[in-house]
Amino acid sequence: MEIQNILRRPRGRRSEQQQELVTMAQPLANPQNAKHVLETKGLGIYYGDFQAVTNVNLTIRRHKITAIIGPSGCGKSTLLRAFNRMNELSPGTRIEGEVLFEGDNLYEPAVDPVEVRYRIGMVFQKPNPFPKSIYENIAWGARIHGFKGRMDELVESCLQQAALWDEVKDKLKQSGLALSGGQQQRLCIARALAVQPQVILMDEPASALDPIATLKIEELMQELKKNYTIVIVTHNMQQAARASDYTAMMMLTDRQTRSGTVIEYDDTKVIFTNPKDKRTEDYVTGRFG
Amino acid sequence: MTNIARFEEPMLRKTFEHEIQQVKDDVLLLGSMVEQAILNSVDSLKKRDIKAAQKILDDDRLINMKRFEIENKLMVLIATQQPMAHDLRLLASCMEIISELERMGDYAKGIANINVRMGDAPLLKPLIDVPRMAQIGVDMLHQALTAFVNEDVETAKTIPVHDDEVDALYNQVYRELMTFVIQDPKTIERANWLLWVAHNLERVADRVTNICERTIFIATGEMAEIKSTDDEFWEKQKNNR
Numbered sequence: 001m002e003i004q005n006i007l008r009r010p011r012g013r014r015s016e017q018q019q020e021l022v023t024m025a026q027p028l029a030n031p032q033n034a035k036h037v038l039e040t041k042g043l044g045i046y047y048g049d050f051q052a053v054t055n056v057n058l059t060i061r062r063h064k065i066t067a068i069i070g071p072s073g074c075g076k077s078t079l080l081r082a083f084n085r086m087n088e089l090s091p092g093t094r095i096e097g098e099v100l101f102e103g104d105n106l107y108e109p110a111v112d113p114v115e116v117r118y119r120i121g122m123v124f125q126k127p128n129p130f131p132k133s134i135y136e137n138i139a140w141g142a143r144i145h146g147f148k149g150r151m152d153e154l155v156e157s158c159l160q161q162a163a164l165w166d167e168v169k170d171k172l173k174q175s176g177l178a179l180s181g182g183q184q185q186r187l188c189i190a191r192a193l194a195v196q197p198q199v200i201l202m203d204e205p206a207s208a209l210d211p212i213a214t215l216k217i218e219e220l221m222q223e224l225k226k227n228y229t230i231v232i233v234t235h236n237m238q239q240a241a242r243a244s245d246y247t248a249m250m251m252l253t254d255r256q257t258r259s260g261t262v263i264e265y266d267d268t269k270v271i272f273t274n275p276k277d278k279r280t281e282d283y284v285t286g287r288f289g
Numbered sequence: 290m291t292n293i294a295r296f297e298e299p300m301l302r303k304t305f306e307h308e309i310q311q312v313k314d315d316v317l318l319l320g321s322m323v324e325q326a327i328l329n330s331v332d333s334l335k336k337r338d339i340k341a342a343q344k345i346l347d348d349d350r351l352i353n354m355k356r357f358e359i360e361n362k363l364m365v366l367i368a369t370q371q372p373m374a375h376d377l378r379l380l381a382s383c384m385e386i387i388s389e390l391e392r393m394g395d396y397a398k399g400i401a402n403i404n405v406r407m408g409d410a411p412l413l414k415p416l417i418d419v420p421r422m423a424q425i426g427v428d429m430l431h432q433a434l435t436a437f438v439n440e441d442v443e444t445a446k447t448i449p450v451h452d453d454e455v456d457a458l459y460n461q462v463y464r465e466l467m468t469f470v471i472q473d474p475k476t477i478e479r480a481n482w483l484l485w486v487a488h489n490l491e492r493v494a495d496r497v498t499n500i501c502e503r504t505i506f507i508a509t510g511e512m513a514e515i516k517s518t519d520d521e522f523w524e525k526q527k528n529n530r
Binding site: 237274 | 301302377
């Protein structure tokens with residue numbers, strides 16, 4: 001119920017108890033101990049008349065990294081964006097079925113989508129820091145979100161969690177845009193952490209980075225999953241194999257409709273060593289894609 | 290449209306497929322080298338041909354070199370092609386299979402060594418069951434490698450049954466040799482040599498079972514041990530005492 005209340009509250013107002021939760025150094029404890037943080041039931045996603053995703057039934061496990069893989073155009077990013085209602089930013093988008101967050105439907109009319117995006121943060125393919133100082137990149141969102149605690153501590157904590165603190169602690173006033181691509185991406189992760197999300201969605205977070213920066217992001221994900229739940233879309237199968245605990249394989253349901261769905265979802269080890277579906281086998285072994 | 294075209298084109302990794310086929314061919318070649326070494330080692334012992342035994346000892350280096358050559362190819366394929374799923378199981382299993390084959394080559398080498406060490410001493414008894422053991426073991430190996438190449442799970446499951454025949458022959462050889470030793474304790478050394486030969490051949494059949502297990506793993510992803518009849522054999526030996 002707590003989460004439901006938080007999601008539905010008008011922006012800018014917060015009970016004392018909720019304020020206390022938000023100002024905690026660590027993310028929220030599991031409020032309902034629901035088995036799965038996110039769950040989709042019969043999820044279909046439409047862009048106008050075109051159905052991009054069909055009948056996805058997926059459960060995202062708490063404090064685990066779930067990878068979504070599949071060939072281009074099969075709806076991976078669309079599915080990811082449905083987890084925090086980012087799709088609504090494109091006109092004509094609608095869904096059928098349900099997306100449950102801690103057991104509550106994210107798409108109920110009373111739910112505030114902005115609040116959803118605080119709870120379920122997102123990191124994009126291209127690092128997109130604000131054209132502001134490193135410090136402000138983190139402080140800004142938290143301040144707008146009503147953070148009243150010690151900002152310096154929050155900034156340090158987020159940068160440390162994003163494994164960036166040691167590299168930027170002496171130049172917090174410098175522009176975030178002056179950092180390298182890998183550092184910018186970690187800054188974006190730190191920025192997402194500043195509003196205390198429970199889930200972090202990552203849409204190909206390392207595809208624009210070199211191998212070392214990529215490995216840093218992957219190592220960071222392993223640290224972050226202790227406190228957060230991560231869902232990552234990636235084209236890099238080695239990355240999915242290395243970094244994730246569970247893997248969902250998406251594919252077009254048929255060639256005419258060009259709508260994607262999850263064809264296999266299992267432990268990452270199983271997907272990459274002994275997948276059950278022939279299409280997954282063909283994809284992960286590079287026989288088509 | 291691009292995706293649809295790819296959808297209909299399942300052979301995206303022709304180079305990799307070709308290299309996998311080469312590895313399989315190499316494993317078969319190594320297998321035939323080992324089969325020949327085992328048959329030759331027993332034949333040269335039967336004929337007490339020390340020169341032939343010496344050649345087997347020399348040729349074992351070729352078997353070892355071939356094994357390292359395949360191992361190297363496998364390492365390069367794993368590093369450069371990042372195999373997954375069936376490809377990964379196949380390449381990882383090949384690594385195991387070539388190790389088994391190399392050890393079987395060592396058993397042939399061991400038999401040739403015994404032949405050389407026996408010097409002028411005559412065989413304690415004519416070799417009848419020992420060549421049979423060798424032939425069954427080699428037949429098993431041949432079938433196991435064919436099953437491996439074809440990923441024929443059913444055959445792979447039935448081959449280890451022949452291990453019982455090898456075990457039975459080993460048991461028989463053991464009893465016969467013990468009879469000699471009891472009648473004349475001076476024959477201990479010569480009996481011991483032949484017992485080691487039989488033991489080596491018995492181990493060949495055991496290792497064939499391991500290859501069959503790998504074949505099942507490649508095809509199905511299931512890593513299961515085929516029940517060894519050796520345990521029953523040793524249990525019987527214990528009860529007979």
